Amino acid sequence: MRNKTVPLLVLLGLGALAFFYFRAGDGSAADAGKIEGAEVRRGPLRISVVERGNLKAADSVELKSEVAGSTTILYLIEEGTEVHAGDLLCELDTSALVDRKVQQEIKVQNALATYTKAQQSYEIQVSQNTSDIARGKRDVEFAELDLRKYMEGEKPQELQKADEDILLRTEELQRAEQSLSWSEKLAEKGFLEQTQLDADRLAKSRAEVALAQAKRAKDLLVNYTIPRREKELQAAVEESRRELDRIGLQAKARLADYDANLKTSKAKYELEESELAKLLDQIEKAHMRAPVDGMVVYAMEERGRYGGGQPIQEGTTVRERQAIITIPSEKGFLAEASLHESVIEKVIPGMDCLVTVDALGTTVPGRVQFKAVLPDQQSWWANPDLRVYRTQVEILEPSPRMRPGMSCSIEILVDDLEDVIYIPVQSVFLDGGRPVALVARNGTVEKRPIEVGQNNERWVEVRSGLEEGETVLLSLPPGVTLSPSEEGRGSGPSEEHRPGGRPDAISHGAQRSIDHSEESASAARPHAAIEGGGEASSGSAGHRARPHSDGSSR
Incomplete structure (x- = not known):
């Protein structure tokens, strides 16, 4: 199969090369053998950038996978189906989520039980603290009452009782003395027996002893018993107050522990409940439904560095936030393309365009709407040496037959x-780093310096150095050599300076149009480096770098 394909490609390349030569001359196949080169032309020249692209809806609803991680598509509605809001479009695999949901429900129940227990323990502790504090306050109140009772009641009563005891003992002593005095007088006259006199004397001694005891009891009461009792009662009051403070502090400490446990249990319960809600939401989001009416269009396939992307279909593994389906609106279309870095400076938002839709065969006007500031990272994966910039073109006159994803050709009109x-x-060639043309004159070749201007895929403006009607060669004839630039001089020819290569500054579009015919025919025709200001690339000298497969140059 490969042996048959190679000759076919060579034939196609030769045909394209012959067609290009015929157009470069007067267009007559019969005179092709007589043409030494191309005629220098004068007239209008359109400067444009042509790139391939695809249509996309200007305004569309994009449905992305909202299931965390990676999952598999179990059901996918057919592309192109007209759907209504609420219709099921895609179902993702949720078996793992369902298993996690069951386990999470168990965790929620356990967390709820712990939270309920913590609530009840907290309420019990609050009640216990209230009781302990009330008891402490009562103890303080009782101690204060005991102190007041003693100071205002018992102490005066004890002092009064001691005074009364002394008074009674004093009166008893006086009576004993009077009785003894009468007894002695009677005894002197012989009217009283000695025994009675001794009894009266004993009674007086007893009364004196009792009075002395009463006075000592008062002294003990005043000097020791009352002060001690006062201090005991005052100490009891102070201790009860300190106990009340301790009860308050202990109550706060115990309540803080229970409060922390309550908050922790509540937070854990809310966390487990939130996780369950997320799982339920994930399971619900696995059933993707149409938010609006419209036609189903599969999202564009995302490719990796080695082109290993999977198409959107049942059984495909998709990651979170990966687009699966889009529902385009009918408000308009955009043409999206990737411009090579060599032409990006030529394109400015607002430029007019011509968009040709391949499937419809129609050309409609457009306008450059957006040009990316940074290169597309996806292209870096496909080719590390390729730098393209995403560009969007607004279709000014969309057709009802247009569909998202249709391929198209975009011609951006840079200048007329x-x-x-x-x-x-x-x-155009480089000789010593300067652009030159090989002019055929009477069988000889003249190497003539020229000043170049703007260029498109096929033609380059010559501002000076050539006249209309002259003939310029399309390839380097035998015997004619080109000098390398100063930067290109070295010990030997590098790949960048070998014949058949191209310089960096050549237009990406022009380079691609030449590559196919040139490589198929194995013709090593050097091409010049053309930039908008007519300056040549400093890295080439008459020869060009070998082109990449994607059309870019090194």
Whole structure:
């Protein structure tokens, strides 16, 4: 199969090369053998950038996977189906989520039980604290009452009783003394027996002893018993107050422990409940339904560095936030393309475009709406040496037959030059770092310096150095050599300076149009480096770098 394909490609390349040569001349196949090169032309020249792209809806609803991690598509509605809001479009695998949901429900129940227990323990502790504090306050109140009772009641009563005891003992002593005095007088006259006199004397001694005891008891009461009792009662009051403070502090400490346990249990319960809610939400989001009416369009396939992306279909593994389906609106279309870095500076938002839809065969006007500031990272994975910038073109006159994803050709109109001299891009060479053209004159070849201007895929403007009607060669003839630039001089020719290569500054579009015919025919025709200001690339000298497969140059 491969042996048959290679000759076919060579034949196609030769055909394209012959067609290009015929157009570079007068277009007559019969005179092709007589043409030594291309004629220098004068006239209008359109400067444009042509790139391939795809249509996309200007306004669309994109449905992405909202299931965390990776999952598999179990059901996917057919692309192109007209759906209504609420219709099921895609179902993702939720078996693992369902298992986690069951386990999470158990965790929620356990957390709820712990939280309920913590609530009840907290309420019990609050009640216990209230009782302990009330008891402490009562103890303080009782101690204060005991102190007041003693100071205002018992102490005066004890002092009064001691005074009364002394008074009674004093009166008893006086009576005993009087009785003894009468007894002695009677005894002197012989009217009283000695025994009675001794009894009266004993009674007086007893009364004196009792009075002395009463006085000592009062002294003990005043000097020791009352002060001690006062201090005991005052100490009891102070201790009860300190106990009340301790009860308050202990109550706060115990309540803080229970409060912390309550908050922790509540937070854990809310966390487990939130996790369960997330799982339920994930399971619900696994059933993707249409938010609006419209037609189903599968999302564009995302490719990795080695092109290993999977198409959107049942059984495909999708990651979180990966687009699966889009529902485009009918408000308009955009053409999206990736511009090579060599032409990105030519394109400015607002430029007019011509968009040709391949499937419809129609060309509609457009306008550049957006140009990315940074290169597309996806292209880095596909080719580390390729830098392209995402660009969007607004379709000004959309057709009802347009569908998202249709391939198209986008021609961005950079400039329309009214009356200029121009030649094919492959007629420009670098000689010593300066652009030159090989002019055929009477069988000889003249190497003539030229000043180049703008260029498109096929033609380059010549601002000076050539005249209309002259003939320029399309390839380097035998015997003609080109000098390398100062930067290109070295010990030996590098790959960048070998014949058949291209310089960096050549237009990406022009380079691609030449590559197919040139490589198929194995013709090593050097091409020039053309930039907008007519300055040549400093890294090339008459020869170009070998092109990459994607059309870019090194």
